[in-house]
């Protein structure tokens with residue numbers, strides 16, 4: 001009997017040993033947590049360059065894209081993709097180059113399409129030193145999937161002191177590593193903006209792109225007010241379905257993308273061009289009538305937990321421009337940032353709470369939109385000002401920002417599960433589950449059509465505001 005048990009145990013151990021490599025391979029990100037010394041070493045080795053690529057979400061789950069800066073003399077917009085690290089049988093994708101912010105470099109943009117789900121790929125891009133080394137990118141399921149949400153990465157913090165860039169980058173690396181290690185099934189990242197501090201310098205983007213985790217994580221980055229201080233965003237991103245509108249100017253743009261059953265409407269909320277925002281939403285919705293979930297993304301914390309609640313810009317202007325869009329298109333969830341305090345609203349409609357969305361609860365076919373605000377990577381000491389706020393529409397608030405949080409959106413069948421966790425140890429802070437059994441958005445109902453017709457008044461007022469804002473921005477010398 002003992003011999004039988006021993007043989008059985010040995011066989012079991014062998015099976016487990018054999019299984020471990022298969023279980024971990026194909027499921028983990030290359031996203032190491034670094035101690036400060038290792039981060040400083042990485043930062044020091046890369047901070048004088050300007051060539052790191054960003055992996056960007058594609059128009060749908062079948063594609064991603066790459067954008068990077070290259071020497072103008074040798075730039076080639078080419079990416080190779082293979083299913084093994086040796087790059088055997090690679091497929092080469094060619095894109096285009098466009099001017100960079102300096103004459104010395106060009107911006108290379110390449111879209112990779114035809115991706116298969118649950119597949120491990122390796123890619124190389126044509127860098128200043130020839131072909132880069134191969135980096136791993138794993139696709140996940142194209143149906144049920146999980147998204148990562150963080151905001152106000154804001155490399156550079158609130159100053160132009162470059163030492164702060166490294167500090168924020170260090171936090172960014174490790175929160176990202178924590179999120180990806182705890183959630184190896186994440187498909188892409190969405191951020192409601194303020195990716196950089198000054199919006200003007202290459203080193204902010206270089207630092208943002210330093211963490212190993214971003215090599216294998218497609219990102220969708222909205223524009224925030226800090227990005228809007230300059231034009232750098234224009235040269236470092238390659239977002240899908242960019243919408244440049246009729247009245248947008250300079251950096252202004254919205255974009256949208258689809259992944260599985262989810263449609264993301266990403267707005268540049270630093271522009272009050274209501275006509276353009278509505279037109280983008282209409283176009284995206286018309287092209288994706290079958291998307292079960294609609295998620296809005298904008299920077300300023302509409303229905304958020306902290307100072308935006310007292311900001312006329314957010315409460316009056318942005319409320320007038322964006323709430324009708326989210327209301328008439330049945331947007332389920334809006335992701336915001338800007339206030340640097342994490343929090344989430346109850347179900348909102350026409351700027352009022354129309355249903356409770358209590359933490360830990362599940363709601364089936366609820367009416368209204370949930371607004372979720374991220375906190376920041378760059379700001380750890382302003383939470384005390386907001387500790388005593390008790391806003392009636394806020395369902396949950398972490399109320400502090402000395403710990404950066406991250407949120408995951410888990411889409412499974414009829415269900416979207418929203419979970420917010422601490423970025424240092426993944427302790428669960430807040431969760432909400434929404435079940436949707438009715439996929440019909442009724443976009444063509446008379447009521448909604450009338451609502452959108454009345455919105456023409458907002459479009460005209462938005463245009464008037466835009467013209468006035470141009471003068472204000474010119475006098476001020478830029479956006480806030």
Ligand SMILES: [Fe+2]
Pocket residue numbers: 194224225226299337338339
């Ligand atoms: Fe902001």
